Amino acid sequence: MRLLTSLLATSGCLAVAWYAAEQNLPAPVDATLRAQMETAASHYSAEILRDEWGIPHVFGVTDADASFGLAYAHAEDDFATIQDVVLATRGRLATHKGWSAIKTDYLVQWMGVWDAVNSGYQQRLTPEGRAMAEAYAAGINLYAVQHPDAVARALLPVTGKDLVAGFTFKTPMFYGFDKALGELLNSEQPLELAVAGDDALSWQPRSNLPIGSQGIAVAPHRSSDGATRLLVNSHQPLTGPVAWYEASIHSDEGLDMAGSTFPGSPVIIHGHNRDVAWANTVNKPDLVDIYRLRINPENANEYRLDGEWVEFERETASMTVKFFGPLHWTFDKDVLRSKHGPVMETEHGVYALRWAGMQESRTLDFMLALNKARNLDDFEAALRLQAMPSINYVYADRAGNIAHYYNAQFPQRIEGWDWSKVLPGDRSELIWQGYRPFVQMPKTVNPVSGLVYNANNPPFQATDGDDDPHVGLFPASMGIESVYTNRALQIEALYGDSVQISPEQFETFKYDADYHPDSYQLTGLNAWLSDAHERFVDTDYAAALEDLRSWSGSFAQTDNLAALAALTLAPFQAANSAQVADTLVDEAFRTAVDDLVDAHGQHRVPFGEVNRHVRGDLSLPLSGAADTLRAVYGGELNDEGFWENRAGDSYVMFISWPEGGEVQSRAVHNFGSATLDTTSPHYADQATLFANEQLRAVYFDRAQIERQAVRRYRPQQYSDSAAGE
Structure with a gap:
């Protein structure tokens, strides 16, 4: 690939690059650094209660306290993955992982992730969002200095900006930005960002591992017992940077969530509080535009736009790579930017890319608003922020409201062009600015049938009644996907045959393992x-x-x-x-x-x-x-004649509000809370439940959690004897 070739071409400067890299790498953890991190942590007060499954329940006075405690608890169970996520979003993963991560480090810089974060962290992110990010960073830092042997030399200190950058970098990957870029770079062997295994967050040949999700909500009048129900059933890799981690977080300022989250996230990503609940599913509208540029034959630093030659903006990306022992080499490569966006030079032409979320720095604000929503209006107010580039939301609340939102930042494109194809780069009217407003988002709210769902299908099939959005109301320029999954067909068939849906049916249908005849x-x-x-x-x-x-x-x-x-x-x-x-x-x-x-x-x-x-x-x-609906993704048979479950059903949560009652939930994780520690009793303590399609109680009220707690501590009180419990 041309990118790799150009990086290798810098080898004439390797000796100087090695010296500079070694001088600029942070020193190992010492007494001064530990004192600094402990001082920063002293501003937060969090208590962590672990139940018999090892699941952390975090309590704090402020929201920031809870974020600090969540970070510390997650680091106890999966510090290595959090560390990789932070290094990747900094464009520094190759300092730790070596050559396999160099393209990821270049991608972060090419995408302008840190330009967006540096310009938006103070100006666009709210003080509340910054406080959550900085508290989470303090929790990671405290754990790191308490466990210096696990810390990569390029990690400390983790900052709030690192966590915000993680959203800016990763969220476009959910709708397929990395795949679109990978096809442009290598159409014969497309690339994608690996999300599981030893090479997670490095670019790999496309796996063709189709990962989906489903969320289903039933209103009280459709339930046989008058309850409101929601299924949270996202399909993700079982390990790695986007594998689910279960927790609950509570504060006196209003955070009161149970559910699961990703490494590096200061909030719960899906689950419930006392009043509202939601499930996420991936949607993949066409949100990436590729423009072929015409280069000035007399000056390669210029491209044609509106009849004139325009000069590229030029930056330098630096990638430091670990080879062996203390040896690190630094490679420099230019990054060109046009009015459209960053530029990629390939063997078949020069292209610029533009995508939804390319300068987004407010995603944490959006997710915090979801966590603190108390009703349908609050939830929709969060969606109106338009700070999440994509992702469906299936919603339910204690008042009996249910909804599906085909959420995305839909570019304000002009009609009359096929935006799924390569566009001419010499016409400025094709360089869209801004996104369509929330009112134009496809959505299904409180349908007459009392059922909403999404299983990675188009939004025009969101209920088993006649209240779906009409396809003719949404222009082709929105790029809405058209593939109907087997899971969507099965949901429609299973639920559509039931006038009233019982609690037993709601659970049994989720584990359906059949293909629909029309799939x-x-x-x-x-x-x-x-x-x-x-x-x-x-x-x-x-x-x-x-x-x-x-x-x-x-x-x-x-x-x-x-x-x-x-x-x-x-x-x-x-x-x-x-x-x-x-x-x-x-x-x-x-x-x-x-x-x-x-x-x-x-x-x-x-x-x-x-x-x-x-x-x-x-x-x-x-x-x-x-x-x-019982989603399992393995692969080719191994030498022993079986394939190992790698993705699909992972964290599953059933949420309900009984008629006139308080929220209740049950859940199961694919493995357990101890992600990497093979010696922990929680390394695989939920695996048998998961395989047998069984659930366990989710503890949510403080008194209930205290009764079930087997370990209770504060991060600042860490002692070696507590490690691995």
């Missing part, structure tokens, strides 16, 4: 099966093909053909409803049969022997597969 997976497979007989009739695969014709469409762990079906369907999953060549499916089918026979002696294998939930010494059978 693109089954329609594609059936079309392939219709003429596959001729190609396999006189082969060793004929019997397996006939068996596959009889498959029920279920991924229950007892189904003997689900493994064969899942492996054969892989090309359809990767294509995400696009046309798939028969030759690709033929090869997937042959490989599926061969691999199953090699590993298990036959192609008919109980699905639970192949579909496994693995954590430490545990290996548990699972139902569910890609794009089922």
Whole structure:
């Protein structure tokens, strides 16, 4: 790739670069630095209560106190990931991870993440948002100086800006910014930002791992018992920088949330307080625009715009890379910027990019407003901030309101252009400014049917009644997605058959493991099966093909053909409803049969022997597969003949307000609260519950939490004897 080649071209200055890098890396933790961090932490007072599952419940006088305690608790359980997130958003991950992270460090600087943060931190972010960010940073710093052996040399001190930068950098990735850029750089082998595994937050060849989510809300008049219900069911990698971490946070200033969050987030990302609850699902409208620039043949520093040659703005990105031992090298590369946005030079042309959220620094304000919302008006007021580049919200509250919001920063584009294609870069009217107002956002609020949902489907299918937004009201320039997932079809079918939805149905439907007959997976497979007989009739695969014709469409762990079906369907999953060549499916089918026979002696294998939930010494059978409501994403079979669950269902939470009662919730995490500590009793203590599709109580009231607490402490009172408990 041209980016990599240009970085290597700087090797003539390596010796000088190594010396400069070593001189500029922060010193290891010493007594002075520890005293500074402890002094900063002394401004906060947080108490952490851990229940029998190790889940932290954080209490503080102020919201900032609670944020400080949340950071400390999360660092106890997953400091390494938080550290990687901070280094990545600084553009310094290669100082710790080495060469694999250099493109990520360049990307952060190329995107202008820190230009946005530095210009917006004081001017655009509220004092309340800054206080939360700085308190969270203080919590990380305190844990770091108490555990100096775990600290990368480039980490300390963590600042509030680091946390704000994390939102600016990561939120566009949820709607696919990294994939759009990866396709531009390498169309034959597109890249994306890895989010799980040892190379998390580095650029990798695209995995084609389709990660979804679902949120479902039922109003009181649709519930058999008059309760309001919400399912929180985001599908994420099970480990890494966007894996869920469960906590509750409480303060005397109004924070009172239970749910889950990501490493580096000072607030709960989805869950509930006493009055409102919400679930997040990824949406992927077209929010990235690519412009092909015409370069002056006589001056490569100029591009054509409105009939004139305009000079690029020019900056320098510096990437410091760890090679071995103390040896670090620094590479410099120019970053060009046009009126459209940052510029990327490729082998097939020069392009500028513009995307939703490219200068956004207020996302933490938005998320804090959600955490402190007390009714539907408060929730919509937060959405009106337009500080989150994308993400669907499925909402419910104690008053019985339910809603779905297809939230995004929709650019104010002019009509008449196909914004999904490369645009001419010489016309300034195509350089959009600002976003469409909240009133133009697709939304479904309190539909007559009493049901709203989203499973990564278009907003025009948001309820099982007739109150969905009408597609004709939303112009093509908004770039709203059009793929209907199997999960959306199944939700409509399951819930639509129930005039009244019981508590048992609400839970049972979530764990459905079937494909809908109209899903693109089954329609594609059936079309392939219709003429596959001729190609396999006189082969060793004929019997397996006939068996596959009889498959029920279920991924229950007892189904003997689900493994064969899942492996054969892989090309359809990767294509995400696009046309798939028969030759690709033929090869997937042959490989599926061969691999199953090699590993298990036959192609008919109980699905639970192949579909496994693995954590430490545990290996548990699972139902569910890609794009089922019981979402499980594995991959190719390993040498032992099974695939390991890597993404999908992770943190699952059921929330309800009984008629006239207080909020109640139950949940389960895919593994447990101790993300990395294999010696902790909470490393895998929820894995069996998760595999068995069971839930546990969520403790929310202070008195209830105190009764269940097995450890109670303040971060400043850390002692070595408490580590790992």
